Amino acid sequence: MTTPALNTAVEAIMREASERAIVPRYRTLAACDIDNKAADDVVTVADRDAEAMLTERLAALLPEAAVVGEEAVFADPSVMERLKQGLCWIVDPLDGTNNFAAGKPPFGVLVALADRGDILGGWILDCLTGRFCRAAPKGGAWIDGTRVVARTTGEDPPVAAISTVFLDEAARAKVCTHIAPHYRLVDIPRCAAEQYPRLVLGTNDISVFNRTLPWDHAAGVLFLNEAGGKAARPDGSPYRVDEYERRDLIGASSPALWDQFAELVANMPG
Structure with a gap:
Protein backbone atom coordinates (compact mmCIF):
# COMPACT_ATOMS: atom_id res chain seq x y z
CA MET A 1 0.00 0.00 0.00
CA THR A 2 2.92 2.33 0.57
CA THR A 3 4.02 4.41 -2.41
CA PRO A 4 6.84 6.91 -2.93
CA ALA A 5 4.31 9.71 -2.55
CA LEU A 6 3.00 8.27 0.72
CA ASN A 7 6.53 7.82 2.07
CA THR A 8 7.38 11.43 1.24
CA ALA A 9 4.20 12.70 2.87
CA VAL A 10 4.62 10.65 6.05
CA GLU A 11 8.22 11.77 6.42
CA ALA A 12 7.23 15.42 6.02
CA ILE A 13 4.49 15.05 8.64
CA MET A 14 6.83 13.37 11.13
CA ARG A 15 9.58 15.93 10.64
CA GLU A 16 7.11 18.76 11.08
CA ALA A 17 5.85 17.29 14.36
CA SER A 18 9.41 16.85 15.58
CA GLU A 19 10.52 20.34 14.57
CA ARG A 20 7.47 22.12 15.93
CA ALA A 21 6.34 20.11 18.96
CA ILE A 22 9.36 18.17 20.22
CA VAL A 23 12.81 19.60 19.50
CA PRO A 24 12.04 23.17 20.70
CA ARG A 25 11.12 21.71 24.10
CA TYR A 26 14.23 19.58 24.47
CA ARG A 27 15.95 20.55 27.72
CA THR A 28 13.48 23.43 28.20
CA LEU A 29 10.63 21.57 29.94
CA ALA A 30 9.23 23.04 33.13
CA ALA A 31 8.04 20.78 35.94
CA CYS A 32 4.44 21.51 34.97
CA ASP A 33 5.14 20.17 31.45
CA ILE A 34 5.75 16.63 32.77
CA ASP A 35 3.15 14.26 34.23
CA ASN A 36 3.45 10.73 35.60
CA LYS A 37 1.37 8.14 33.76
CA ALA A 38 2.61 5.28 35.93
CA ALA A 39 5.68 4.28 37.90
CA ASP A 40 8.73 5.09 35.80
CA ASP A 41 6.55 6.28 32.90
CA VAL A 42 6.04 9.95 32.12
CA VAL A 43 4.26 12.01 29.50
CA THR A 44 5.10 15.56 28.48
CA VAL A 45 3.43 18.43 26.70
CA ALA A 46 5.59 17.51 23.71
CA ASP A 47 4.02 14.02 23.54
CA ARG A 48 0.53 15.45 23.57
CA ASP A 49 1.15 18.22 21.07
CA ALA A 50 3.05 15.94 18.69
CA GLU A 51 0.29 13.32 18.80
CA ALA A 52 -2.38 15.92 18.08
CA MET A 53 -0.40 17.16 15.08
CA LEU A 54 0.37 13.68 13.77
CA THR A 55 -3.21 12.52 14.21
CA GLU A 56 -4.61 15.49 12.30
CA ARG A 57 -2.10 15.27 9.43
CA LEU A 58 -2.18 11.49 9.02
CA ALA A 59 -5.97 11.38 9.14
CA ALA A 60 -6.07 13.95 6.35
CA LEU A 61 -3.53 11.96 4.35
CA LEU A 62 -5.63 8.76 4.42
CA PRO A 63 -9.18 9.62 5.53
CA GLU A 64 -10.18 5.94 5.35
CA ALA A 65 -7.66 5.02 8.07
CA ALA A 66 -8.34 5.27 11.79
CA VAL A 67 -5.59 6.50 14.12
CA VAL A 68 -4.33 4.65 17.20
CA GLY A 69 -2.06 6.94 19.20
CA GLU A 70 -0.32 6.09 22.44
CA GLU A 71 -1.77 9.01 24.37
CA ALA A 72 -5.24 8.50 22.90
CA VAL A 73 -5.17 4.91 24.16
CA PHE A 74 -4.01 6.06 27.60
CA ALA A 75 -7.05 8.34 27.76
CA ASP A 76 -9.45 5.75 26.30
CA PRO A 77 -8.27 2.10 26.14
CA SER A 78 -11.11 1.20 23.77
CA VAL A 79 -9.19 2.99 20.99
CA MET A 80 -7.07 -0.17 20.76
CA GLU A 81 -10.01 -2.00 19.19
CA ARG A 82 -9.38 -0.03 15.99
CA LEU A 83 -6.36 -2.25 15.39
CA LYS A 84 -8.71 -5.18 14.75
CA GLN A 85 -11.24 -3.32 12.64
CA GLY A 86 -9.41 -2.22 9.51
CA LEU A 87 -6.87 0.20 8.14
CA CYS A 88 -5.22 2.34 10.83
CA TRP A 89 -2.24 4.50 11.59
CA ILE A 90 -0.29 3.59 14.72
CA VAL A 91 1.45 6.54 16.33
CA ASP A 92 4.07 6.93 19.03
CA PRO A 93 4.44 10.71 19.06
CA LEU A 94 7.54 10.70 21.26
CA ASP A 95 9.28 7.39 21.80
CA GLY A 96 11.81 7.55 24.62
CA THR A 97 9.88 10.10 26.64
CA ASN A 98 11.78 9.30 29.83
CA ASN A 99 15.02 10.15 28.05
CA PHE A 100 13.52 13.32 26.58
CA ALA A 101 12.19 14.48 29.93
CA ALA A 102 15.61 13.86 31.49
CA GLY A 103 17.25 15.98 28.80
CA LYS A 104 19.19 13.17 27.12
CA PRO A 105 19.00 11.17 23.89
CA PRO A 106 17.79 9.03 22.26
CA PHE A 107 14.18 9.78 21.43
CA GLY A 108 12.16 9.68 18.24
CA VAL A 109 8.84 9.44 16.46
CA LEU A 110 7.33 6.13 15.30
CA VAL A 111 4.53 5.71 12.79
CA ALA A 112 3.15 2.54 11.23
CA LEU A 113 0.27 1.69 8.94
CA ALA A 114 -1.59 -1.57 9.50
CA ASP A 115 -4.70 -3.39 8.34
CA ARG A 116 -6.33 -5.90 10.70
CA GLY A 117 -3.06 -6.83 12.32
CA ASP A 118 -0.81 -6.84 9.26
CA ILE A 119 1.84 -4.11 9.12
CA LEU A 120 1.83 -2.33 5.76
CA GLY A 121 4.45 0.34 6.40
CA GLY A 122 6.78 1.62 9.09
CA TRP A 123 8.61 4.92 9.59
CA ILE A 124 11.13 5.87 12.30
CA LEU A 125 12.55 9.36 12.88
CA ASP A 126 15.43 10.21 15.21
CA CYS A 127 14.50 13.71 16.31
CA LEU A 128 18.02 14.96 17.05
CA THR A 129 20.04 13.44 14.20
CA GLY A 130 17.27 13.50 11.61
CA ARG A 131 17.95 9.87 10.67
CA PHE A 132 14.87 8.52 8.91
CA CYS A 133 14.16 4.80 8.56
CA ARG A 134 11.33 3.28 6.56
CA ALA A 135 10.19 -0.13 5.41
CA ALA A 136 7.37 -1.83 3.54
CA PRO A 137 6.55 -5.52 3.08
CA LYS A 138 8.78 -6.93 0.32
CA GLY A 139 10.03 -3.38 -0.25
CA GLY A 140 13.20 -3.53 1.80
CA ALA A 141 14.49 -1.33 4.61
CA TRP A 142 15.82 2.16 3.97
CA ILE A 143 17.72 4.80 5.91
CA ASP A 144 17.79 8.32 4.50
CA GLY A 145 17.02 7.04 1.03
CA THR A 146 19.63 4.26 0.98
CA ARG A 147 18.63 0.62 1.14
CA VAL A 148 20.20 -1.17 4.11
CA VAL A 149 20.90 -4.79 5.02
CA ALA A 150 21.20 -5.82 8.65
CA ARG A 151 24.69 -6.68 9.82
CA THR A 152 25.86 -8.33 13.01
CA THR A 153 28.40 -6.81 15.37
CA GLY A 154 30.83 -9.59 14.54
CA GLU A 155 31.71 -9.84 18.23
CA ASP A 156 32.18 -13.06 20.18
CA PRO A 157 30.20 -13.34 22.35
CA PRO A 158 27.40 -11.48 20.57
Whole structure:
Protein backbone atom coordinates (compact mmCIF):
# COMPACT_ATOMS: atom_id res chain seq x y z
CA MET A 1 0.00 0.00 0.00
CA THR A 2 2.92 2.33 0.57
CA THR A 3 4.02 4.41 -2.41
CA PRO A 4 6.84 6.91 -2.93
CA ALA A 5 4.31 9.71 -2.55
CA LEU A 6 3.00 8.27 0.72
CA ASN A 7 6.53 7.82 2.07
CA THR A 8 7.38 11.43 1.24
CA ALA A 9 4.20 12.70 2.87
CA VAL A 10 4.62 10.65 6.05
CA GLU A 11 8.22 11.77 6.42
CA ALA A 12 7.23 15.42 6.02
CA ILE A 13 4.49 15.05 8.64
CA MET A 14 6.83 13.37 11.13
CA ARG A 15 9.58 15.93 10.64
CA GLU A 16 7.11 18.76 11.08
CA ALA A 17 5.85 17.29 14.36
CA SER A 18 9.41 16.85 15.58
CA GLU A 19 10.52 20.34 14.57
CA ARG A 20 7.47 22.12 15.93
CA ALA A 21 6.34 20.11 18.96
CA ILE A 22 9.36 18.17 20.22
CA VAL A 23 12.81 19.60 19.50
CA PRO A 24 12.04 23.17 20.70
CA ARG A 25 11.12 21.71 24.10
CA TYR A 26 14.23 19.58 24.47
CA ARG A 27 15.95 20.55 27.72
CA THR A 28 13.48 23.43 28.20
CA LEU A 29 10.63 21.57 29.94
CA ALA A 30 9.23 23.04 33.13
CA ALA A 31 8.04 20.78 35.94
CA CYS A 32 4.44 21.51 34.97
CA ASP A 33 5.14 20.17 31.45
CA ILE A 34 5.75 16.63 32.77
CA ASP A 35 3.15 14.26 34.23
CA ASN A 36 3.45 10.73 35.60
CA LYS A 37 1.37 8.14 33.76
CA ALA A 38 2.61 5.28 35.93
CA ALA A 39 5.68 4.28 37.90
CA ASP A 40 8.73 5.09 35.80
CA ASP A 41 6.55 6.28 32.90
CA VAL A 42 6.04 9.95 32.12
CA VAL A 43 4.26 12.01 29.50
CA THR A 44 5.10 15.56 28.48
CA VAL A 45 3.43 18.43 26.70
CA ALA A 46 5.59 17.51 23.71
CA ASP A 47 4.02 14.02 23.54
CA ARG A 48 0.53 15.45 23.57
CA ASP A 49 1.15 18.22 21.07
CA ALA A 50 3.05 15.94 18.69
CA GLU A 51 0.29 13.32 18.80
CA ALA A 52 -2.38 15.92 18.08
CA MET A 53 -0.40 17.16 15.08
CA LEU A 54 0.37 13.68 13.77
CA THR A 55 -3.21 12.52 14.21
CA GLU A 56 -4.61 15.49 12.30
CA ARG A 57 -2.10 15.27 9.43
CA LEU A 58 -2.18 11.49 9.02
CA ALA A 59 -5.97 11.38 9.14
CA ALA A 60 -6.07 13.95 6.35
CA LEU A 61 -3.53 11.96 4.35
CA LEU A 62 -5.63 8.76 4.42
CA PRO A 63 -9.18 9.62 5.53
CA GLU A 64 -10.18 5.94 5.35
CA ALA A 65 -7.66 5.02 8.07
CA ALA A 66 -8.34 5.27 11.79
CA VAL A 67 -5.59 6.50 14.12
CA VAL A 68 -4.33 4.65 17.20
CA GLY A 69 -2.06 6.94 19.20
CA GLU A 70 -0.32 6.09 22.44
CA GLU A 71 -1.77 9.01 24.37
CA ALA A 72 -5.24 8.50 22.90
CA VAL A 73 -5.17 4.91 24.16
CA PHE A 74 -4.01 6.06 27.60
CA ALA A 75 -7.05 8.34 27.76
CA ASP A 76 -9.45 5.75 26.30
CA PRO A 77 -8.27 2.10 26.14
CA SER A 78 -11.11 1.20 23.77
CA VAL A 79 -9.19 2.99 20.99
CA MET A 80 -7.07 -0.17 20.76
CA GLU A 81 -10.01 -2.00 19.19
CA ARG A 82 -9.38 -0.03 15.99
CA LEU A 83 -6.36 -2.25 15.39
CA LYS A 84 -8.71 -5.18 14.75
CA GLN A 85 -11.24 -3.32 12.64
CA GLY A 86 -9.41 -2.22 9.51
CA LEU A 87 -6.87 0.20 8.14
CA CYS A 88 -5.22 2.34 10.83
CA TRP A 89 -2.24 4.50 11.59
CA ILE A 90 -0.29 3.59 14.72
CA VAL A 91 1.45 6.54 16.33
CA ASP A 92 4.07 6.93 19.03
CA PRO A 93 4.44 10.71 19.06
CA LEU A 94 7.54 10.70 21.26
CA ASP A 95 9.28 7.39 21.80
CA GLY A 96 11.81 7.55 24.62
CA THR A 97 9.88 10.10 26.64
CA ASN A 98 11.78 9.30 29.83
CA ASN A 99 15.02 10.15 28.05
CA PHE A 100 13.52 13.32 26.58
CA ALA A 101 12.19 14.48 29.93
CA ALA A 102 15.61 13.86 31.49
CA GLY A 103 17.25 15.98 28.80
CA LYS A 104 19.19 13.17 27.12
CA PRO A 105 19.00 11.17 23.89
CA PRO A 106 17.79 9.03 22.26
CA PHE A 107 14.18 9.78 21.43
CA GLY A 108 12.16 9.68 18.24
CA VAL A 109 8.84 9.44 16.46
CA LEU A 110 7.33 6.13 15.30
CA VAL A 111 4.53 5.71 12.79
CA ALA A 112 3.15 2.54 11.23
CA LEU A 113 0.27 1.69 8.94
CA ALA A 114 -1.59 -1.57 9.50
CA ASP A 115 -4.70 -3.39 8.34
CA ARG A 116 -6.33 -5.90 10.70
CA GLY A 117 -3.06 -6.83 12.32
CA ASP A 118 -0.81 -6.84 9.26
CA ILE A 119 1.84 -4.11 9.12
CA LEU A 120 1.83 -2.33 5.76
CA GLY A 121 4.45 0.34 6.40
CA GLY A 122 6.78 1.62 9.09
CA TRP A 123 8.61 4.92 9.59
CA ILE A 124 11.13 5.87 12.30
CA LEU A 125 12.55 9.36 12.88
CA ASP A 126 15.43 10.21 15.21
CA CYS A 127 14.50 13.71 16.31
CA LEU A 128 18.02 14.96 17.05
CA THR A 129 20.04 13.44 14.20
CA GLY A 130 17.27 13.50 11.61
CA ARG A 131 17.95 9.87 10.67
CA PHE A 132 14.87 8.52 8.91
CA CYS A 133 14.16 4.80 8.56
CA ARG A 134 11.33 3.28 6.56
CA ALA A 135 10.19 -0.13 5.41
CA ALA A 136 7.37 -1.83 3.54
CA PRO A 137 6.55 -5.52 3.08
CA LYS A 138 8.78 -6.93 0.32
CA GLY A 139 10.03 -3.38 -0.25
CA GLY A 140 13.20 -3.53 1.80
CA ALA A 141 14.49 -1.33 4.61
CA TRP A 142 15.82 2.16 3.97
CA ILE A 143 17.72 4.80 5.91
CA ASP A 144 17.79 8.32 4.50
CA GLY A 145 17.02 7.04 1.03
CA THR A 146 19.63 4.26 0.98
CA ARG A 147 18.63 0.62 1.14
CA VAL A 148 20.20 -1.17 4.11
CA VAL A 149 20.90 -4.79 5.02
CA ALA A 150 21.20 -5.82 8.65
CA ARG A 151 24.69 -6.68 9.82
CA THR A 152 25.86 -8.33 13.01
CA THR A 153 28.40 -6.81 15.37
CA GLY A 154 30.83 -9.59 14.54
CA GLU A 155 31.71 -9.84 18.23
CA ASP A 156 32.18 -13.06 20.18
CA PRO A 157 30.20 -13.34 22.35
CA PRO A 158 27.40 -11.48 20.57
CA VAL A 159 26.07 -8.22 22.03
CA ALA A 160 22.65 -8.40 23.70
CA ALA A 161 20.61 -5.43 24.88
CA ILE A 162 18.36 -6.90 27.54
CA SER A 163 16.36 -5.09 30.19
CA THR A 164 15.24 -6.85 33.35
CA VAL A 165 13.23 -3.86 34.58
CA PHE A 166 9.86 -5.48 33.93
CA LEU A 167 10.86 -8.98 35.04
CA ASP A 168 10.04 -10.48 38.40
CA GLU A 169 12.87 -11.72 40.60
CA ALA A 170 12.68 -15.32 39.39
CA ALA A 171 12.71 -14.36 35.72
CA ARG A 172 15.57 -11.96 36.32
CA ALA A 173 17.59 -14.73 37.96
CA LYS A 174 17.00 -17.03 34.98
CA VAL A 175 18.32 -14.41 32.57
CA CYS A 176 21.42 -13.87 34.67
CA THR A 177 22.09 -17.61 34.99
CA HIS A 178 21.11 -19.04 31.60
CA ILE A 179 21.36 -16.17 29.11
CA ALA A 180 23.98 -13.70 30.32
CA PRO A 181 26.97 -16.11 30.12
CA HIS A 182 26.47 -16.45 26.35
CA TYR A 183 26.42 -12.72 25.52
CA ARG A 184 28.00 -9.39 26.29
CA LEU A 185 25.11 -7.58 27.92
CA VAL A 186 24.63 -3.85 27.31
CA ASP A 187 22.07 -1.32 28.48
CA ILE A 188 18.95 -0.76 26.44
CA PRO A 189 18.40 2.77 25.11
CA ARG A 190 14.82 2.81 26.43
CA CYS A 191 13.76 3.91 22.97
CA ALA A 192 12.52 1.51 20.29
CA ALA A 193 13.20 4.17 17.67
CA GLU A 194 16.89 3.65 18.50
CA GLN A 195 16.90 -0.01 19.47
CA TYR A 196 15.69 -1.40 16.15
CA PRO A 197 18.20 0.59 14.05
CA ARG A 198 20.97 -0.65 16.35
CA LEU A 199 20.11 -4.22 15.32
CA VAL A 200 20.41 -3.27 11.66
CA LEU A 201 23.51 -1.09 11.90
CA GLY A 202 25.83 -3.54 13.66
CA THR A 203 25.61 -2.04 17.15
CA ASN A 204 23.65 -4.82 18.87
CA ASP A 205 23.00 -8.44 17.93
CA ILE A 206 20.03 -9.23 20.19
CA SER A 207 17.26 -7.23 21.82
CA VAL A 208 14.53 -8.63 24.03
CA PHE A 209 11.27 -6.81 24.59
CA ASN A 210 8.91 -7.79 27.40
CA ARG A 211 6.21 -5.24 26.65
CA THR A 212 5.21 -5.23 22.98
CA LEU A 213 2.70 -2.43 22.54
CA PRO A 214 2.04 -1.70 18.86
CA TRP A 215 3.19 1.93 18.81
CA ASP A 216 6.58 0.84 20.17
CA HIS A 217 7.15 -2.10 17.83
CA ALA A 218 5.09 -2.10 14.62
CA ALA A 219 7.48 0.10 12.62
CA GLY A 220 10.65 -1.44 14.08
CA VAL A 221 9.62 -5.07 13.56
CA LEU A 222 8.90 -4.41 9.89
CA PHE A 223 12.12 -2.43 9.47
CA LEU A 224 14.29 -5.16 11.03
CA ASN A 225 12.65 -8.01 9.13
CA GLU A 226 12.85 -6.19 5.81
CA ALA A 227 16.54 -5.50 6.46
CA GLY A 228 17.17 -9.25 6.75
CA GLY A 229 17.29 -9.49 10.51
CA LYS A 230 14.54 -11.18 12.47
CA ALA A 231 11.92 -10.03 14.93
CA ALA A 232 9.36 -12.57 16.15
CA ARG A 233 7.68 -13.98 19.20
CA PRO A 234 9.81 -16.45 21.19
CA ASP A 235 7.87 -19.36 19.65
CA GLY A 236 8.73 -18.10 16.17
CA SER A 237 5.28 -16.72 15.36
CA PRO A 238 5.13 -13.32 13.67
CA TYR A 239 4.43 -10.10 15.54
CA ARG A 240 0.94 -8.76 14.85
CA VAL A 241 -0.34 -5.42 16.04
CA ASP A 242 -3.81 -6.77 16.83
CA GLU A 243 -2.34 -9.20 19.37
CA TYR A 244 -1.46 -6.37 21.70
CA GLU A 245 -2.13 -8.33 24.89
CA ARG A 246 0.72 -10.74 24.15
CA ARG A 247 4.11 -10.15 25.69
CA ASP A 248 7.70 -10.97 24.76
CA LEU A 249 9.46 -10.38 21.48
CA ILE A 250 12.97 -11.18 20.30
CA GLY A 251 14.85 -9.09 17.78
CA ALA A 252 18.14 -10.15 16.21
CA SER A 253 20.51 -8.85 13.57
CA SER A 254 20.37 -12.20 11.75
CA PRO A 255 18.02 -15.20 11.68
CA ALA A 256 20.86 -17.44 12.89
CA LEU A 257 21.44 -15.31 15.98
CA TRP A 258 17.68 -15.23 16.57
CA ASP A 259 17.53 -19.03 16.44
CA GLN A 260 20.42 -19.41 18.89
CA PHE A 261 18.88 -17.04 21.39
CA ALA A 262 15.37 -18.51 21.07
CA GLU A 263 16.80 -21.98 21.74
CA LEU A 264 18.43 -20.76 24.94
CA VAL A 265 15.15 -19.22 26.05
CA ALA A 266 13.19 -22.37 25.23
CA ASN A 267 15.60 -24.52 27.23
CA MET A 268 15.53 -22.39 30.37
CA PRO A 269 14.09 -24.28 33.34
CA GLY A 270 10.43 -23.58 33.97
